[in-house]
Amino acid sequence: MSRKTWAAVDDYIVDALFEADPALDAVLATNHDQGLPAIDVSPAQGKLLSLLARMQGARTVLEIGTLGGYSTIWLARGLPADGKIVTLELDPHHARVARSNFERTGVSEPVELRVGPALESLAALSTEDAGPFDLIFIDADKPNNPHYLSWAMRLSRPGTVIVCDNVIRDGAVLDDDGHDANVEGARAAFSFIGSDKRLDGTAIQTVGAKGYDGFVIAIVD
Numbered sequence: 001m002s003r004k005t006w007a008a009v010d011d012y013i014v015d016a017l018f019e020a021d022p023a024l025d026a027v028l029a030t031n032h033d034q035g036l037p038a039i040d041v042s043p044a045q046g047k048l049l050s051l052l053a054r055m056q057g058a059r060t061v062l063e064i065g066t067l068g069g070y071s072t073i074w075l076a077r078g079l080p081a082d083g084k085i086v087t088l089e090l091d092p093h094h095a096r097v098a099r100s101n102f103e104r105t106g107v108s109e110p111v112e113l114r115v116g117p118a119l120e121s122l123a124a125l126s127t128e129d130a131g132p133f134d135l136i137f138i139d140a141d142k143p144n145n146p147h148y149l150s151w152a153m154r155l156s157r158p159g160t161v162i163v164c165d166n167v168i169r170d171g172a173v174l175d176d177d178g179h180d181a182n183v184e185g186a187r188a189a190f191s192f193i194g195s196d197k198r199l200d201g202t203a204i205q206t207v208g209a210k211g212y213d214g215f216v217i218a219i220v221d
């Protein structure tokens with residue numbers, strides 16, 4: 001089974017289950033035109049985030065790693081009218097593109113975008129007594145995964161759902177030689193969730209337009 005087939009099946013999923021969405025398509029085109037890397041979630045994964053928000057009855061979402069806001073928009077669409085999402089991004093250019101995408105898709109109101117190193121933004125959120133968040137999506141620099149999970153615990157409540165993306169990495173998650181900081185970050189996410197008694201989690205391997213990867217998902221007890 002090839003990546004070409006995985007991508008074709010992703011297209012099939014979108015054609016079969018999604019309504020046409022020119023505004024969301026324009027977001028990906030804008031990201032490309034603005035030179036952003038195509039490392040956003042796939043449409044099928046974005047819809048899953050949106051459905052998770054709805055299943056969770058989430059009113060508040062924290063996202064770490066905005067890029068051009070593609071996943072943020074999917075998450076925002078899963079929120080009720082009075083829902084809020086705080087999304088954290090390091091790169092000012094990514095943040096500018098994301099803001100224009102939020103306007104284009106009509107989600108500027110529920111989205112608060114904070115620019116800067118996420119660890120600083122998370123500390124600020126904690127100082128401001130923000131949260132607890134109902135759903136937390138971690139998708140930034142992978143070596144910081146354990147720190148993000150640690151902050152996620154502080155900004156959560158029993159019942160909060162935490163999703164951490166890109167933890168399978170073409171199966172490289174099995175490599176324990178410490179040579180790849182992103183793989184180390186993925187493994188650290190597993191260690192964190194596996195060893196924290198307050199978290200109950202699993203991971204799902206995925207294939208699709210974005211290749212072979214996966215996400216870990218956990219609930220705070």
Ligand code: SAM
Binds near residue numbers: 117
């Ligand atoms: N969640 C986005 C989506 O699916 O559309 C993709 C996020 S992309 C994988 C990771 C983003 O995290 C990049 O835009 C990158 O600039 C940002 N990032 C990297 N290091 C960061 C840090 N220390 N603090 C905040 N954001 C960071």
